[in-house]
């Protein structure tokens with residue numbers, strides 16, 4: 037039941053993506069941060085949200101699990117559907133949305149607890165039984181590619197880990213509650229090349245089971261790990277398509293300028 | 301907050317998780333509703349205090365109350381009002397320059413470690429029970445210095461009392477000047493001293509003024525530091541060496557007199573009323589002023 | 603003097619300037635004042651050797667001063683039985699205020715409500731005293747204390763006689779709670795708000811409710827500072843002088859039960875100083891007691907400040923997460 041395979045999965049094959057974003061707009065006062073964004077994010081795929089700093093990438097993925105509502109100043113229009121179900125429906129509680137659509141932030145946010153307790157954080161919220169917690173934590177640490185490094189000292193403080201390990205622990209923590217979609221907001225921007233490489237390897241594995249949406253302003257990273265790219269500029273989607281198509285044969289001038297580094 | 305999810309979610313979560321979620325959601329919602337009630341613990345006493353003290357003070361509070369001296373079991377508040385002002389001014393005359401310069405030094409001139417020592421000592425002074433300062437004032441100033449119980453001894457003790465508040469405000473004000481300005485000024489060849497006076501001081505001033513106001517508001521309400529240094533008097537002081545009355549002292553001396561013989565208790569309530577008005581007004585001014593200057597400061601950063 | 607071609611001179615050591623003296627003296631002043639206070643109380647208090655003893659026998663003015671006994675147990679007990687319950691109340695209230703501010707209330711509302719809490723700090727001690735003595739005491743004496751006594755009388759300490767004036771330990775706890783609340787509330791509030799928004803968001807992103815974010819993230823992160831805030835609030839309550847003196851009844855005996863009159867250390871310092879003027883060993887004993895209180899206060903404040911560390915400037919930081 038909570039293993040992440042949703043019953044309607046089989047039915048929704050093909051074009052209708054796992055997450056459907058339609059006419060999404062976000063504004064702060066009179067200023068539009070996102071304007072009429074329509075996107076389809078398929079299952080078992082890494083989708084990269086690419087674009088220059090300040091173009092609304094963070095705001096966009098925060099819309100996908102209603103984190104955006106934590107900023108009271110922002111007004112949101114349009115719809116986001118997970119398997120056809122509108123996430124912004126009044127009947128839907130954001131806390132439940134976030135248990136199926138997990139999120140990892142720019143900087144690692146490990147809590148001042150042991151590695152194990154960090155990974156178990158989301159499970160403890162629902163008082164899952166100990167065996168289940170043990171199994172889920174192990175599974176999540178493996179999927180996040182951290183198990184081999186930490187399985188001997190799960191009781192050590194998570195703060196003792198390196199930045200890259202901490203970020204993978206955050207991924208494990210998000211995975212432990214078995215989300216259907218994982219959102220990553222520039223997860224490597226605070227990491228060194230080695231840490232970045234490990235995260236990228238982890239992300240490539242994750243898509244075997246779930247959908248991943250990763251924000252990056254790094255064209256190389258998008259090329260290395262994503263299957264699809266959506267290029268954002270000034271709050272709008274400029275173009276979207278398979279990664280090689282977008283990065284090698286962009287149709288739009290803005291996209292080409294960005295990926296060739298001639299961006300102004 | 302949206303409603304607890306309906307059955308439409310059954311296929312996304314296990315039944316146990318849904319049940320538990322419903323419970324967690326309700327706990328959160330009720331805590332969110334109940335917790336703000338704690339503010340009543342602050343609001344009710346404040347309103348009760350203001351209401352009842354006004355109720356006891358106002359019916360017989362007249363212009364004469366403010367312009368005649370207390371006389372045994374009748375009279376007004378004139379002497380203590382003047383004494384309060386005199387003590388406060390004398391205290392500020394000591395605490396303001398000393399506090400500003402002390403904060404300036406700890407924030408700008410001294411190396412960080414020494415600044416921490418100065419700030420730590422200031423924090424300890426703020427944390428001292430005020431009766432300790434009263435003892436200090438009595439033994440050191442009244443006895444050892446031989447000043448006797450006087451306006452001078454009371455004012456200086458009150459100055460010592462207010463000093464750490466002003467020093468702390470000044471330290472924080474100077475510390476919160478954007479560091480780029482310091483680099484820019486020193487980079488342009490200014491001396492530290494010139495930077496402090498020409499650049500940092502104007503920026504820090506509003507915050508320092510708030511601190512002075514706050515210190516004065518706290519100082520005006522103090523009793524214990526003055527009881528044996530200024531002692532008490534019903535008449536306005538005419539020299540620095542005379543004992544001096546003050547509003548808090550009047551309350552202290554009169555609050556438990558019997559109700560049947562005179563108006564002392566009413567006079568004490570009237571003194572309390574004046575103090576509340578002064579303190580509340582000063583607090584509101586500081587708040588509004590701080591809000592305004594904070595905005596200005598943000599403009600500077602932005 | 604140096605030619606343009608000679609190597610640059612090493613930077614001169616900062617020269618002594620007279621202009622540096624006043625700022626340095628002012629900076630040294632807090633330390634000097636602190637030392638001055640300690641030395642003065644020591645000089646005033648230690649002229650007759652050590653006078654205090656840990657008994658309940660406080661009997662300073664016998665016909666023969668050499669027969670006087672300065673047992674301080676009554677005051678110490680009185681201080682703790684009032685300050686400790688006040689501390690518990692203050693801590694619970696502060697946590698609730700902090701949670702409401704950090705998680706539940708919109709910024710504007712919480713600014714207004716916290717304004718009232720801050721205002722509590724502005725009311726002069728002696729005003730709390732006269733209000734407690736005349737206005738609140740009757741409510742305690744005729745309503746609250748008898749009610750507790752009737753319904754919870756089976757609890758040890760809550761049974762037995764109840765003075766009808768309302769003066770006594772419960773009223774002192776009440777007044778102390780109001781007086782110590784603002785400081786602790788501000789510190790707790792700021793330590794909760796100082797937990798980086800990223801951590802709250804991390805919790806919310808895992809599907810935690812706001813309450814769970816408070817319990818499992820804010821509290822553990824801010825634990826140390828909250829402990830410091832509690833300690834500082836305790837110091838405030840232990841040192842509070844005038845108001846407690848006015849509402850506690852000033853009985854030089856151990857309290858019979860929770861509703862009884864009592865006396866505190868600062869209370870006896872402020873209340874008996876006048877009587878001690880003419881009797882040197884009495885005055886010295888009070889100065890010694892002042893020294894004890896001073897030492898206590900210093901220890902508690904050093905500990906509290908150390909735990910709290912330096913929380914940013916005052917005011918309410920902006921909580922991003924609602």
Ligand SMILES: Nc1ncnc2c1ncn2[C@@H]1O[C@H](COP(=O)(O)OP(=O)(O)O)[C@@H](O)[C@H]1O
Nearest residue numbers: 064069088089090091092093094095096107109
């Ligand atoms: N809560 C907010 N209120 C007002 N403006 C905001 C808010 N959040 C983001 N913005 C603005 O929206 C724009 C896009 O921000 P963001 O989504 O963080 O961009 P990116 O992640 O692509 O760098 C920025 O110009 C930012 O200033």
Ligand SMILES: [Mg+2]
Nearest residue numbers: 093094095222
């Ligand atoms: Mg961003």
